[in-house]
Amino acid sequence: MESSTGVGGQSLSGERRFELLVNSVRDYAIYMLDAHGVVTSWNPGAQRFKGYAAAEIIGQHFSRFYTENDQQAGVPQRALTIALTEGKFEAEGWRVRKDGTRFWAHVLIDPIRDDGGNLVGFAKVTRDITERKQAQEALRQSEARFRLLVQGVIDYAIFMLDTTGHVTNWNAGAQRMKGYAAEEIIGEHFSRFYTDEDRAVGMPMQGLRTAEQTGKFETEGWRLRKDGTRFWASVVIDAIRDTNGNLIGFAKVTRDITERKKAQEALEETRAALFQAQKMEAVGQLTGGIAHDFNNLLQAIGGSLETIERRLAAGRGDIEPYVTAARTSIDRATALTRRLLAFARRQPLKPERTDLKALVDELRDLIERSVGEAVRVETRLAPELWPIWADANQVEAALLNLAINARDAMPDGGRLTVRGANTHLDEAAVALEAGMQPGNYVLLDVADTGTGMPPEVLARAFEPFFTTKPVGQGTGLGLSQIYGFVRQSGGCVRIDSAVGQGTSVKLYLPRHQGAEKAEPTPEKAPDQPPPPVTGTVLVVEDEAIVRMLLVEALREQGSTVLEAEDGNAALTILASPTGIDLLVTDIGLPGISGQQIAETARSMRPELKVLFLTGYAGNAATDKEALGPRTRLLSKPIAIDQFIAQVHAMLGNG
Incomplete structure (x- = not known):
């Protein structure tokens, strides 16, 4: 018999050591049954779990630990039979303590045989796992409630993707919103919900990469239903990781906010329209005063010109005050018009x-x-x-x-x-x-x-x-x-x-x-006559008097000038082999606009320089940001010296 030295030098047999081991275990009930299921040993762990002292339970049948229903169903005897036939019985179930309370137990029963193979009883190990069972049940109920919640949501598409973006589950809201049944879409890549243009730039995978790197991706954009129609979606993608931090997939929540987007757009349009209406109401309030002001300005200009005509006819040369008065009135009218147009326009x-x-x-x-x-x-x-x-x-x-x-x-x-x-x-x-x-x-x-x-x-x-x-x-x-x-x-x-x-x-x-900006110095006519302007200029202007003044001014400076009164005449000249260095065109022409003329001209003459003239303040189509290379804009009325200076700059230095 194996032995060893124990406390105080006393010798302990192997059986004694095993007994000490079993009796020191308090988290497991470890005891033996005879061949008929009667308890023959009982450790402190069994007493702690089940409430019986050894003297109370040894000699009693182990079935008393089972619930009444399990006893009536023959569960205890079936457990022993399975242990005999299969060599082991393992299960979980409700067991009963001495005081009648229940606990959830993990049970293991092994048959014990002698050296001759004869059954002498059973070894039974039981552990109280009530807390684990309760936690598992709470988790199961929570998961069940969550599944019911997710499936019950019909206003949001809630589904999961694997790490590569393939759909792994699909709620009722997703089916309602996108038109696919679960069996149609599970296993498919989520990029099929994106538009062709978004797929072309890799937007689906960009969203997954952002979610993986930052934990979350959120955006709005157009998405596709099964029938090909589009809807405006609010999209959130969250990365899902296991307890070790490894990426296992993505949670995706989508909401159809098409109506909200339309409402927002309509609201913005209404606000813009109301603001414009408010500005135009103010313009309407100004009409009477402005008409009065312009009549006074026209009177000053007309009266000055009449006086100049009379004095010139009489051979008198003292006309400078009246020239100055006319120019001053023109400057006032110009400032008033520009301010009014700038105020009234949409921008x-x-x-x-x-x-x-x-x-x-x-x-x-x-x-x-x-x-x-x-x-x-x-x-x-x-x-x-x-x-x-x-x-x-x-x-x-x-x-x-x-x-x-x-x-x-x-x-x-x-x-x-x-x-x-x-x-x-x-x-x-x-x-x-x-x-x-x-x-x-x-x-x-x-x-x-x-x-x-x-x-x-x-x-x-x-x-x-x-x-x-x-x-x-x-x-x-x-x-x-x-x-x-x-x-x-x-x-x-x-x-x-x-x-x-x-x-x-x-x-x-x-x-x-x-930083404070210095006030720009106002443009003024140069003291010396501008240098000659060489080159060929095409002038397109529907107002005959304005066209005459511009053409004559350019010819006086040495330019070769071609002229056209509308877009059709201009395009005929541009299509000819005649060399043209600069196109000067009014924007607001009847029929073909100045911009259309310029676009067509550039398709035929890519290096052509263009000078736009406009009677509108800050024309929306020709804001400085929209002007292309080799292009300039002047607003009417234009001082002739300023016009000549601009043409010279474009032909000589532009």
């Missing part, structure tokens, strides 16, 4: 460095025309007013709308004061303006001496479509547009008003923080 919002002092000075004529002679306009602008960062066209629109509102509040006349000042707003001053930062601002204050607003009107002043004007005399959009523009620019709007005391609308616009 994208573009914040930029804006000289507020210069803008107010240039706009003063329009303001005075809009408010009428009964309202006195005063401007009080700080001499060193900071430049601002804002859309100049929006500032102009705000000023004119505020001027018109002030005029309506002063039906019997009054005073309109436009004040500009530099100011600093600290944290306390901007605390109530969400998203506004403390810093340097320029205050633009438009104040009137009108009727003022009662508190209930003042409280709603910025609401869209709210107006106190009679139907047909206002859209109620003026102040709301101003509020939106200023807030988008990073500033704020505040109104001070009281009945009988007038109204002051204060616009706080952020100071431009870039």
Whole structure:
């Protein structure tokens, strides 16, 4: 018999050592049964699990640990039979403690045989795994609930991809949105939902790479249904990793937001249309004053020309004052027209460095025309007013709308004061303006001496479509547009008003923080005659008098000049073998436009230089960004010396 030295030098047999080992185990119930299933040994672990002391349970049948239903179904005897026939029985199930409570047990039963192979009993090992069972059941229920949740969602496509982008599962929302049943799409690559143009640039795999690298990819774009129709989708792709951090696939959630996109586009179009309507309403308010102003200018020009004619006919040469008067009137008319066209045209919002002092000075004529002679306009602008960062066209629109509102509040006349000042707003001053930062601002204050607003009107002043004007005399959009523009620019709007005391609308616009730009020097005619202009120029202009003046000016400078009154005549000349160095064309020609002429000319003569002339301020089709190489733009009316200088530059240096 194997033996060893124990505590105190006493010898322990192998059986004694095994007994000590079994009795020291407390996390497992380890005991023996005889051939009939009667308990013959009992370790402390069994007593801890099942509540019976050894004296209480040895000699009892092990079936008492089974539930009543299992006993009636013969589960204990079947376990022993399986252990005998298969050499081992292993299972999990509910077992009963002495106090009647249940626990979930992992059970192992092995048959024990003597040296002759005769059955002498069974070894039974039981472990209480109730907590693990509860965790597994909770996980199972959670997974089941999650599956029900995912499958119950029909407004979102929720599905998974493997690491290469192939679909591995598919919910009801995906089928509803994309038209594919699960059996049609599982195993297919998710790129089939993308448009041809997106697949061509590798967008599907770009999304997976981004999700793998950053954990998430989110975007919006066009996606395809099974029937080939498109929908605008909001897409989120999340990387899925195992406990070791290895990528095992992707979770993809897609939502059809086509209607929302259409609604947003419609809202943007409506806003743009309303803003344009607001500007045109202001233009309409100006019509009477502008007509009066232009009649005065035409009178000055016409009267000057008549006086010049009379004096020349009489042989008198003292005409210089009248030439100067005509030119001054033309300059005033030019400035007024450009300002009005710039204000009225549609254009994208573009914040930029804006000289507020210069803008107010240039706009003063329009303001005075809009408010009428009964309202006195005063401007009080700080001499060193900071430049601002804002859309100049929006500032102009705000000023004119505020001027018109002030005029309506002063039906019997009054005073309109436009004040500009530099100011600093600290944290306390901007605390109530969400998203506004403390810093340097320029205050633009438009104040009137009108009727003022009662508190209930003042409280709603910025609401869209709210107006106190009679139907047909206002859209109620003026102040709301101003509020939106200023807030988008990073500033704020505040109104001070009281009945009988007038109204002051204060616009706080952020100071431009870039380097100050020197004011450009105004263009002026050179003191010396320009050098001769050599080369062949094609002039295309439908206004005969304008064309005559341009052609004669070029010929006086030594150019060879070809002329055409419309696009068809111009294209005939361009198609001929005649050498042409420069095309000068009006943009707004009837029929074939100046741009179309230029495009056709360049297809025939790729190196041809083009000088566009336009009667519109900042024509949308020929913004500086859109002008190609070897192309320039001049706005009418054009000083002849300026025109000649530009032609010379393009022919000589362009």
